[in-house]
Amino acid sequence: MLAFTIRRALQAIGVLLAVGIIAFAMFRFAGDPVNQIVSLDTPAAEREQVRRSLGLDDPVPVQFVRYLAQSIQGDFGVSYQFRQPVSDLLAxxxxxxxxxxxxxxxxxxxxxxxxxxxxxxxxxxxxxxxxxxxxxxxxxxxxxxxxxxxxxxxxxxxxxxxxxxxxxxxxxxxxxxxxxxxxxxxxxxxxxxxxxxxxxxxxxxxxxxxxxxxxxxxxxxxxxxxxxxxxxxxxxxxxxxxxxxxxxxxxxxxxxxxxxxxxxxxxxxxxxxxxxxxxxxxxxDIPIMAAYxxxxxxxxxxxxxxxxxxxxxxxxxxxxxxxxxx
Amino acid sequence: MSVVQPVLSVRDLRVEFVTRRGALKAIDGISFDIAKGEVLGVVGESGAGKSVTGSAVIGLIDPPGRIAGGEILLSGMRIDNLPPEEMRRIRGKRIGMIFQDPLTSLNPLYRVSEQLVETIRTHTNLSSSAARKRAIDLLADVGIPAPERRIDSYPHEFSGGMRQRVVIALALCVEPELIIADEPTTALDVSVQAQIIALLKRLGREHGTAIMLVTHDMGVIAETADRVAVMYAGRIAEIGPVRDVVQNPLHPYAKGLMGAIPSLESAADRLVQIPGSMPRLSAIPPGCPFNPRCPYVFDRCRVERPEPIQQSEHRVACHLYDQSSVRSEAVA
The missing domain is CATH 1.10.3720.10 (MetI-like)
Known part of the structure; x- marks a missing residue:
């Protein structure tokens, strides 16, 4: 019975990982997140600043691991439209x-x-x-x-x-x-x-x-x-x-x-x-969609x-x- | 024995299945008795009406089937026309029934103890602990080792033979006067069959239970039954003491059946077989239903239905044994 439960739990983790990849991919393919945050006339240097502060200049796998780590802790980022943490909105x-x-x-x-x-x-x-x-x-x-x-x-x-x-x-x-x-x-x-x-x-x-x-x-x-x-x-x-x-x-x-x-x-x-x-x-509002x-x-x-x-x-x-x- | 009232007495029982094309007669006027402690074997081909007879006695014919006539008496009390609730009280308490397949007769989701205790408490006023004690005794009685440990197992944790023992314990748990065993060994291994038959026989003897043993296995009948009824197309072709019927069958159909039993002593190359097959219920020929397959058929068989005739200890439904017909045949 215990072995069965553990096996099932491992399968569940696999499924969640796959969904995590899809959710993460939404950020990559649905446009540049920086554009969603900054206004149209923000200078390039400042955009770079935002990008670095959000960790978006790191290699993709690093970003993915960080995204997963944050998700597990219940941190799904900040909603673009409400400027509030997504986890608060969902809760x-x-x-x-x-x-x-x-x-x-x-x-x-x-x-x-x-x-x-x-x-x-x-x-x-x-x-x-x-x-x-x-x-x-x-x-x-x-x-x-x-x-x-x-x-x-x-x-x-x-x-x-x-x-x-x-x-x-x-x-x-x-x-x-x-x-x-x-x-x-x-x-x-x-x-x-x-x-x-x-x-x-x-x-x-x-x-x-x-x-x-x-x-x-x-x-x-x-x-x-x-x-x-x-x-x-x-x-x-x-x-x-x-x-x-x-x-x-x-x-x-x-x-x-x-x-x-x-x-x-x-x-x-x-x-x-x-x-x-x-x-x-x-x-x-990708962070909400991904978190949902x-x-x-x-x-x-x-x-x-x-x-x-x-x-x-x-x-x-x-x-x-x-x-x-x- | 004739003075003592039989446990089961069936008088001219008729069972019909109502279909769109009219009523089909599954049982067409059969009569027999079973005495206390006696084992009556009922044999016949598939569809001869053996199982329907058993279901009719216990009052469990599924619609569209219904009892169309006749009487069923249990120790002198008429039971075929009882209201459903009274008949339910008789089922399990005074008549027990064992079905063919022990693998599917037990509810898979309940422990054996739960099913036994439920049955015992439905029919008695025993407390659950007393009922449980009785259940353990019953399991010991039917030969289940370590019953106090095994009783809390689920059906799937038993082997086929052990499950059939549990089924027998369930059928016997309130000591019924009559047990109807419908092909109780057909689904079991040959090695287990003999054990189950021996168990049934022993329990029947010990408790004085009358047993109606429905089977198509002549070997089982020969070993177990005191008397045997040979059924054909919803009628009893021949009924009599088992030794007589097996060794000296009178009815041509019974002769054919006995000829189909392989024997070790006589090294016959081919077994005798009865040509043709049993008619469907919708196409039973007039007169004797066996007439199209009968090697001794004569004109009267095709028009007049044979009534049972007493021949020493047998009762046989065949014109061959009617003195008047033999005489008329000789004249012709």
Missing amino acids: ERMPATLELAICATIFSTVFGVLMGVYSGLRRDSFLTKVFQTVSLVGISLPTFLIGILLIYLFAVTLGWLPSYGRGDTVQIGWWSTGLLTVSGLKALIMPSITLGLFQMTLIMRIVRAEMMEVLRTDYIKFARARGLTTRAIHFGHALKNTLVPVITIVGLQFGSVIAFAIITETVFQWPGMGLLFVQAVQNV LMLVALIFVAINLAVDILYTVVDPRLRTTIRQPT
Whole structure:
């Protein structure tokens, strides 16, 4: 188990290094950073001064190592447009994005699993057909359109929910949360649904397919022959066996939920990292773009690692196969 | 023995599978009894209705299949028309079932102890520690070494034969009156098969459990069963004491089956084989379903369905043994 974790961690470091190279390359190929900092009429000598002070005259590998060393310490440079350290900007925006992503994931997992189990058990009921239709909508409509439709319905027409922003937030240390105020919670509803709808339909369809598959297996037949209650069979024996693929989807999708939050955040003007990134792209603010890239990669890699470890918690068969040297 | 009530009594059981093209008769009027402590072997080709019979008795026929007629009595109590919840209480408690493949019969995500304790506690009021103690005793009983250590293993940590022992322990854990063993050795190594059969036989004898042993392996039947029922196309062709049926089969199909068993003593070059194959459920011929393949076929077989006829200790469904038909044949 330890060897497995270490091996996975080494792979993760490899992936992060590769992403680091790409992020670093952005600085080299997206124009001269000095031009972004100094004004148009700065004399050449002064430009050289800036260049030297930033270490941009060093050989490329040296610069790369320095960039990595600084990144590891959380120093991603200074934003061109805000003139603030990128790490401060990201730290300020991160709680908004994470809260949104977590709420969307909880929403999609809870409803996806419930709907999936129900429609797997009652294949022909009316409600199942409703779920199937809803899931078709969720899978085929693009996120921004769902967001706009929700805004039109609940914010413009009915006036129940705010159409943009986070509402009031409460500061707990460096973390700003919208979970503790009524307006903050209200503001979270529509973006969470918009962001989570696609994952919800995905989870529902996977749970449904897995449930139907598992119910046909011999051990479910044998559980019935042993006279176990229907509840124990469906929720103890069948549901647990559908969990491995669900964990994969929830885990891997959590990364894309954060990444896709860009669209939802833009639609709802949600003050998170995604919105920051979109603004950075518009203003060629490379330090923010590079840092965002590294951060998303880090989140993806961390989640992948967590998912792999979670598998072994659910499925005992993996524990032995992992222990065996391959 | 006739005075004692049989553990299982099946009367004219019919099972249908409803399809778009009408109902297919998978079981078409079969009757048999199993006494306490008796092993009834059920043999036949694939699709003869052996497994469906077992599923019908335990009330687990998957839709679109359904019991279309007849009665199933467990120690005199009718069970084929019980509400689902009452039938569930009987399953596992009074009727145990063992399936073909021990590798897939156990839930891979739960420890053996969890599955045993869950089953025991579903049917009894034992505390979990008492249930665990009982589970350990059961595992020892089915021949699993060091059960107090092995009980917390997962199914994949056992070999195939050991897993089938666990499955047997699970089927036996509340001492049912009847065990339905559906091809319990088919998926196992030949060397392990004999052990499992011996185990089943011993447990059946010790607990007085009636066993319905479904298999297509005549060797297993000959070794284990007290009586044997030969099934063909959803009917019982012949039923009788195992020694008689094996050595002196009456029904032409049973004769063909026994002729297909290789023997070490008689060095025959070729095994006898029955020409043709069993009809599909949608194309069962009128009269005797075996008539297109039967070497002794005569006119009556093609029109009239043979009813079981008592011949000493056998019961055989064949016009050959009907005195009236033999006479009419002689006249013709």
